[in-house]
Amino acid sequence: MGEGGPRDRVKCFVGHLRRAHTVLVVAFQHCLDVAALVEAGATVTAIDPSPERLQEVRRLANVPVAAMDAAHLGFASGCFNAVWADGVLDSLPKSELPAMLAHLAEMIGLGTLYLSVKEAEDDNDAGYNKYEIQLALELGGYNVLEWHHGPERDGRRTIHLYCVRRRYETPRIGANAVIFDDLGRVLLTKRADNSSWCLPGGHMDIGEMIADTVVRETEEETGRDVKVVRAIGIYSKPYPDFKYHNIRNQIMAITFLCRVMGGSLRLTNETSDYAYFPPDQLPSPMLAGHDIRVLDAVKHDPDVFVR
Numbered sequence: 001m002g003e004g005g006p007r008d009r010v011k012c013f014v015g016h017l018r019r020a021h022t023v024l025v026v027a028f029q030h031c032l033d034v035a036a037l038v039e040a041g042a043t044v045t046a047i048d049p050s051p052e053r054l055q056e057v058r059r060l061a062n063v064p065v066a067a068m069d070a071a072h073l074g075f076a077s078g079c080f081n082a083v084w085a086d087g088v089l090d091s092l093p094k095s096e097l098p099a100m101l102a103h104l105a106e107m108i109g110l111g112t113l114y115l116s117v118k119e120a121e122d123d124n125d126a127g128y129n130k131y132e133i134q135l136a137l138e139l140g141g142y143n144v145l146e147w148h149h150g151p152e153r154d155g156r157r158t159i160h161l162y163c164v165r166r167r168y169e170t171p172r173i174g175a176n177a178v179i180f181d182d183l184g185r186v187l188l189t190k191r192a193d194n195s196s197w198c199l200p201g202g203h204m205d206i207g208e209m210i211a212d213t214v215v216r217e218t219e220e221e222t223g224r225d226v227k228v229v230r231a232i233g234i235y236s237k238p239y240p241d242f243k244y245h246n247i248r249n250q251i252m253a254i255t256f257l258c259r260v261m262g263g264s265l266r267l268t269n270e271t272s273d274y275a276y277f278p279p280d281q282l283p284s285p286m287l288a289g290h291d292i293r294v295l296d297a298v299k300h301d302p303d304v305f306v307r
Helices: 006-016 031-039 051-061 094-108 130-139 210-222 290-297
Strands: 022-026 043-047 082-086 112-118 142-153 156-165 172-178 186-191 201-203 224-235 251-263 271-277
Touching: 006 031, 006 112, 006 142, 006 156, 022 031, 022 094, 031 043, 031 051, 031 082, 043 051, 082 094, 094 112, 094 130, 112 130, 130 142, 130 156, 172 210, 172 290, 186 210, 186 290, 201 210, 201 251, 210 224, 210 251, 210 271, 224 290, 251 290
Parallel strands: 022 043, 022 082, 082 112, 172 251
Antiparallel strands: 112 156, 142 156, 172 201, 186 271, 224 251
16 A cells, blocks of 8 residues: 655644644654644644754744653653654664654553554564554554655655544454364464564454454464354453553463465564474463463364353
8 A cells, every 4th residue: 555745644643633732743753744644733843952953943843842852852741632754663673663662652641653664674673564564553451543654755655544542441352273284283472572472363343354354364363264163162351460561461361273375484573483292292482371371272172162
């Protein structure tokens, strides 16, 4: 999906705002972005470590500016309802991404976030792919409303994401695949973010059928193309203290028995390892609740478990 220039991005961004447009523009790449936001009716404050760029944006848009680093914002929490962050993450180590997203969240409360990041050229690249950045945003409490591929910048394509902080603490819906080999072993993946073993799977996207979720997530995480055979169980046991990655969270997951139709096993940005295991010899650590889902699957009960 492609996207045009600053005015197109600003129009999309403003369309997602829920109330008066009080926008903090963080480390902008183009002064025209700020001018386009002002033209669209936003009340803008711009920060950037470059005095020259700040001088230029004041000339173009006549907005309050501050020479400030994005990692050390000196504003009170909730004093803006939106953040426009173009290229902020491009020079940020990936290990610092959760802290940066939490930092930006303090600025906007339940508001809207626009992010633009360079797309990774391969798995070893310092940039981000679409699924990697979307997962980080989900774990940070953001819903991704829309994303686009933009034109190349410094020889790479950019990814534009429009997000909103979640207004309600509601459970998310997920799906997991149970895939057995000819020896009765179950396929597990090792998560790249917390090194826990788990069944392939993930969260449902807006506009998606739940059976399509498990097919998509399995291909993204393992490289295998699968077909859903039947549902095994529905699981909604809360995490301890309702926390996951130190964020209040709860998931309702549906586990499906799946048959491999094609593809080949491979590692991705979301997985650091994969292997087939006998159901009575599962590895450690396992993601919470996934051992129960495997044990339910090997019972071959025609009824759907509800736990």
